[in-house]
Amino acid sequence: MLSRQFKNVFFSKFHTGPYACFSTVLDFRDMPSPKGWPVVGTTFSLIAAGGPPKLHEYIDKRHKQLGCIFKDNVGPVTAVFLSDPEEIRNVFAQEGKYPFHIKPEPWLVYNDKYDYTRGLFFMDGEEWLHFRKIMNRLLLRGDLSWIEKSCEIASDLLLERIKYYSEKNMEFPDLEKQLYKWSIEVIVSVLLGPNTYKSNNESLQSLLEDLANKVQLVFETTSKLMLYPAKIAEKYRLPAWRRFEKSVKSALESATNTIDILRNKFNSGDGLLFKMEQEEINRNDINRIVKDCDKTAKKTLIRNILRETLRLYPVAPFLTRFLPDTAVVAGYTIPAKTLVVMSIYTSGRDEKYYKNPAVFLPDRWVRNSTHNTVNQQASLPFGMGARSCIGKKIAEAQLQITLSKIINNFNVELCNPRNIDIILKMVAKPSEPLRLKFNKI
Numbered sequence: 001m002l003s004r005q006f007k008n009v010f011f012s013k014f015h016t017g018p019y020a021c022f023s024t025v026l027d028f029r030d031m032p033s034p035k036g037w038p039v040v041g042t043t044f045s046l047i048a049a050g051g052p053p054k055l056h057e058y059i060d061k062r063h064k065q066l067g068c069i070f071k072d073n074v075g076p077v078t079a080v081f082l083s084d085p086e087e088i089r090n091v092f093a094q095e096g097k098y099p100f101h102i103k104p105e106p107w108l109v110y111n112d113k114y115d116y117t118r119g120l121f122f123m124d125g126e127e128w129l130h131f132r133k134i135m136n137r138l139l140l141r142g143d144l145s146w147i148e149k150s151c152e153i154a155s156d157l158l159l160e161r162i163k164y165y166s167e168k169n170m171e172f173p174d175l176e177k178q179l180y181k182w183s184i185e186v187i188v189s190v191l192l193g194p195n196t197y198k199s200n201n202e203s204l205q206s207l208l209e210d211l212a213n214k215v216q217l218v219f220e221t222t223s224k225l226m227l228y229p230a231k232i233a234e235k236y237r238l239p240a241w242r243r244f245e246k247s248v249k250s251a252l253e254s255a256t257n258t259i260d261i262l263r264n265k266f267n268s269g270d271g272l273l274f275k276m277e278q279e280e281i282n283r284n285d286i287n288r289i290v291k292d293c294d295k296t297a298k299k300t301l302i303r304n305i306l307r308e309t310l311r312l313y314p315v316a317p318f319l320t321r322f323l324p325d326t327a328v329v330a331g332y333t334i335p336a337k338t339l340v341v342m343s344i345y346t347s348g349r350d351e352k353y354y355k356n357p358a359v360f361l362p363d364r365w366v367r368n369s370t371h372n373t374v375n376q377q378a379s380l381p382f383g384m385g386a387r388s389c390i391g392k393k394i395a396e397a398q399l400q401i402t403l404s405k406i407i408n409n410f411n412v413e414l415c416n417p418r419n420i421d422i423i424l425k426m427v428a429k430p431s432e433p434l435r436l437k438f439n440k441i
């Protein structure tokens, strides 16, 4: 062991990445690891801690015990968990030309079984890079005011519904369902362009409501499969697998039908569909990419409220990469192709970077404020680097515009009697349905 460490110290300058600040390099085998059982590793400890819905809390506790880097077998996979923001940047700096992230296994098994090709999130290698470059140009660069206009229309539709229940002095019913619908409306408004969507949204309402319900069901049925190896669930046709399969089939059919209608009925316009056709992306590929979009003085305050919300409650609490080459991360050599899981939930709550990290303080994002944040990059809700979120600008515009309209018109009352936390159901969501009442100002 000593000689192994000596060898690594000696060779460390050949391995250290641009942000690494560890003077010695230790072997992968020396990395801290919780005690677990052969084969199943620490899966039982995870189940005891509340199972997959509480994975973020379980991993957060492990980081507190074992430090900013440790390895663990969660289920059949060995993964390295990492929470230090500088080292997370180090991983992104070494992710290579074609960053490779983990995809939900049930979705991969489904795609395989039905020979289904899916959008950007599922693509890899040269094919991913080709489409990603085009989508970067369309969705992340240049004048994106057309996206804001699209979001404006979708948020007005949500506001109308809020107003309806507010005038009746009622709680807003089925918040989650309504938010799924609002997200689908934003996407369709972006696809068709603000003007085309505005003049046609009424005729599309029932189609979009149906799609929103089906997408919501896919997230629910997928999260029920998180503890099973999907291949086995499929092979033995477990009830959870059958429900999942049915929901995906129905959502994909509904998405295909919606895109066909959008394209055939509105074949010109000022939106993304038209822009994609101008980029000469063929129709099948447009279909694939679009379907995977289903998945949002006061302006600054609202931006800071959103940043603070996503710091404490990141929608994706973990980011994953398989590094292409052997790398040094947080002072350890990591063999090529090891799964590295970046604990965004933990890095966003690190007291080294955020004073009173558990407290919701939008002001910490104001430069030179007394609560000023030490490292803004410790919170990475949209990821980082070449494979970061392609929908970031849409999501930011959608959330900022809608939230601003809500707080300018209503006082929002929380009706849940208990405190609410987040749980993981594929993505982070409230631990129980949020009950909100909007009271007109």
Ligand code: HEM
Pocket (backbone or CB within 6 Å): 101, 120, 121, 122, 132, 187, 292, 293, 294, 295, 296, 314, 315, 316, 319, 320, 380, 381, 382, 383, 384, 386, 387, 388, 389, 390, 391, 392, 394, 395
């Ligand atoms: C608050 C809202 C959102 C959050 C927090 C979020 C977060 C993320 C994160 C962290 C990633 C990176 C995954 C990785 O590094 O491996 C990602 C990727 C992605 N996001 Fe988002 N996202 C949001 C909204 C959206 C929206 C509205 C769309 C579609 C319009 C979208 C489409 C995608 C796609 C297609 C990818 C995969 C990109 C690729 O693999 O190149 N996201 N998202």
